[in-house]
Each structure stands twice: as C-alpha cells, then as structure tokens.
Amino acid sequence: MDHEKVNILLVDDQPAKLLAYEVILKDLGENLVIASSGREALEVLLKTEIAVILVDVCMPELDGFELAAMIREHPRFQKTAMIFISAIQVSDIDRLRGYEMGAVDYVPVPVVPEVLRAKIKVFAELYRKTRELERLNHELEDRVRARTAELESSTAKLRESEQRRSMAIAAGKMGSWDWDWISGDWMWDEGQYRIFGVSAESFEVNPANVQALLHPDDVDQLRKAIAEFNKGTRSYETEFRIVRPDGEVRWCVGTAAATVDESGRVVRVSGVTVDITERKRAEERQNLLAREVDHRAKNALALAQSIVRLTRADEVKAYVNAVEGRINALARVHTILSLSSWQGAELSRLIEEELAPYSLGGQIRLAGSEVQLLPATAQTLALALHELFTNSAKYGALSTRSGRLAIDWRVEDEVLTLRWEESGGPLVTTPKSRGFGTRSLLASVESQLGGQAQFDWRAEGLVCRLEVPLTRKTATAALGKFDTATSAELQRASG
Structure with missing residues (x-):
C-alpha cells in the first residue's frame, strides 16, 4: 500500500558521502533532502518538515554536535530524530555528549547499508505513525x-x-x-x-x-x-x-x-x-526488528572481515576469486535464511545453490531426505560445501568432463552424516599440507558444530565424510560460538 512520503535530511560537507547515502536510502521511497553544511541544514529545517536527520559529526565551521544543539533549541524540532555518522572511533563520552545534544543513534563508518536503511526506516515509520x-x-x-x-x-x-x-x-x-x-x-x-x-x-x-x-x-x-x-x-x-x-x-x-x-x-x-495497545506493540516489534537486523549485519560483517583477512593466495586475482567465492557462499545462505525469517534452511537447497555453476552433463548425483538446518548449522555447512566444490572444480572431479561427484546424506540419532565421493577425475595424491579452505572447513565443522570431518585421498578421487549433530542444544551453543568466536576459530585454522 502506498504511503505518504516523508523528508529525510542528509547533512555532510563531502559530496561523495552524500551521494553514497542517497544510493543506500533511495529504495526506501522517501524524499531525500541534501545539505552540505550545518548552516544550510538549518535553512532547510526552517522551510521543510523533516522526519529524520542524518548528520556527520565532523564538519567544518558547525560540527554535528553544535548543529544538534541549535536544532533542539527550536520548539518545532525538539522531537525530530537525529542520527549521527562518525568516521572516527566514538568514545562513551562522545556518545553521551551526542545523546545529550539530542541524537537518537550512532552509525559508525564504514556504513553498513542494510543497517542504515533499517534505522532510517524505523524512525520514518515512527514519524508517519505519530x-x-x-x-x-x-x-x-x-x-x-x-x-x-x-x-x-x-x-x-x-x-x-x-x-x-x-x-x-x-x-x-x-x-x-x-x-x-x-x-x-x-x-x-x-x-x-x-x-x-x-x-x-x-x-x-x-x-x-x-x-x-x-x-x-x-x-x-x-x-x-x-x-x-x-x-x-x-x-x-x-x-x-x-x-x-x-x-x-x-x-x-x-x-x-x-x-x-x-x-x-x-x-x-x-x-x-x-x-492503542496494538500500535504500541507494533512499535516495539519494529524496534526489536531493527535491533535484530543490526545484530545479523554485524555477525555477517565480522565473518566477511575474517574471510578477507585470513584468505591466502600467491596472486591478486586468485586472492580476489577466493574472497569473492567465500563471501558469495555466505550471501547465498543468508538469502535462504532470510526467506525463512531466520528459522532455518533445507540442506538440499544449500547444496543446490553451491552446485549450480558445476551441474553440467549429469556429473553430479544427489541422494538424501529433506533435512532442516538451524541458522548456525546452515551457515557453517554452506561455507564447508563451498570449499569442497571450489577444490573439486580446481583439482578434482569437477575439473574435467569425465569426473563424477556423488553426494548423499542421512540423519540418525539427531546426527547428520554427509558423504562426498569424487571419481573419474585427475589422479589424486595425499597433499603434503592443508590449504586455508581445508583447515577452515575442519575448524568450522569440528569446533563450531561439535562434529567431525574425515578426508580419504584415494587415487581415484577424494572421499570426505562430515558428521554434524543436529540437536537444538548443540546448535544453539554453536550459534553463540558463531556469533562471538568465528574470527578466532578461523585464525587458528589459518595456522
């Protein structure tokens, strides 16, 4: 249903940053008003009804704190939502000062587009409902x-x-x-x-x-x-x-x-x-959703940062491809989980997403019943499967048309057993050392999910066996580790 657009004021002295904010927020469908200085922002406020103000803390002449103080002095703008953007490390004292000046939130740089959109959307909707x-x-x-x-x-x-x-x-x-x-x-x-x-x-x-x-x-x-x-x-x-x-x-x-x-x-x-109880509850749900979006975005960013920091390659192109592949795998499982409102994901769907680029000429065979995975398990297995597919496409069965890959899985006593068997590809020898992909696979499956990963480097093709507990107690504990210790686990895996 169409709604009346509200005005969002973007204040920054750097045109490039203003353009970036416009690109991030244009999908909200609101009116974006631009001001390149604090004084210009004050002129806009006197002429235009503004729902949310997004302001840079560090600006010449009139910085974000001073601008906020001047805005709050005017009776019309005492309840206008202001969000500060800071490119420097913000201390607790700075945050307190900002809140005293009237800020309702801080957004650090680099800006996460999903988080910024979610915050702006919440305050715009609140303004509309008010x-x-x-x-x-x-x-x-x-x-x-x-x-x-x-x-x-x-x-x-x-x-x-x-x-x-x-x-x-x-x-x-x-x-x-x-x-x-x-x-x-x-x-x-x-x-x-x-x-x-x-x-x-x-x-x-x-x-x-x-x-x-x-x-x-x-x-x-x-x-x-x-x-x-x-x-x-x-x-x-x-x-x-x-x-x-x-x-x-x-x-x-x-x-x-x-x-x-x-x-x-x-x-x-x-x-x-x-x-008005239902309206109040709806506002609470919106606030909860904003916090949940912020939480998910921070977790995804932490894992992406770990991937970028810990990936190793001899050439720039190989490094870029490795990072893009791992982040794309994370993005795919994130999309699947989002479609289920983060309730879980089907194992077969994860496998199908990863094999899509390689499933040519009947080289890949799948067999297994439907298995619903909790979010933490789904994210970890998605990255593990990505590593297996990537290695197979480079060195194993999927690197040649004669190669074959069979993936089957079953669940017994709340434990998922997945078997990966390659054949018909190049001659296989046991590697003298494990690469980052293999080590991170072992660390994620064994440390985060409490499972086991076994590799059998047969001459005719690799056989990998993954065993992962699916009990909610184990998966919940793994989710905590995934949120708080992913970077540490990958660091240990990188050796």
Missing part, C-alpha cells in the same frame, strides 16, 4: 466538542451523539465517559468498560475504583491533568496505561474537554478513550 495519531486526536477533539454542544442544546442532539458513539463502540477500540464536575457522578459507555476489562454490573465508577485500574506510574500525570481544568484549561490529551483486573497492561490515549457555565466555571468534563 502524524497519523495527531490527526486522529484532532478528529477526536472535534467530535468531543461537538458532542458536548449537543448535550447542552437538546435531547434530540443527544440521541444523535449516542448513535455516533455506538458506531465507535462497534469498532471495539474506543470508549467515552462523562464526569459531572459538581456532583461527582460518572458515566461510562460500553466501550469504556470493555477497554478497562470490567463490567457495568460489578464495577462502580468512582475516583477510587478508577484510580485502582490505572498504572501506578501514570496516576500522577492524570491528577495533574484534572488540576489543569481548575486553572482554565478546556481540553487535555495524554497517553496512559491501565492494569486490568486480570493483570493485563493496556496502553490508551485519552482526550478530555470541559464544559463551563456562564461564569466560566467547569460543570462537566467529557472524554474519549482509545485503546
């Missing part, structure tokens, strides 16, 4: 004022108001109430009882009982709201939480309007309560 809520609140205020006027004018208008209120109740998310300021009598409609999780038959509406259903942390702000009516305030709006009798916490937004007599004294307060 504007939608503001529009809804204005509509609610208008309806409350209209209903109050009808109550004072005639019984006929009261019926009309009741009919409209019944339509709101039917939606299941809204309730209304009236409070006689003079007598202290309360009136709740059906929607109000439903929101608070009580029934009209068993719940008496009075200040003490209502306060008992309010979240303890929100009682004071509602008391202050009531006091404001005594000071001349005629309408009030706030978000608050309630605790239902069954213990469930619900988020609400309340709008109230006062009715006064000829002398200006408050005689009645009417209000509307809207249950």
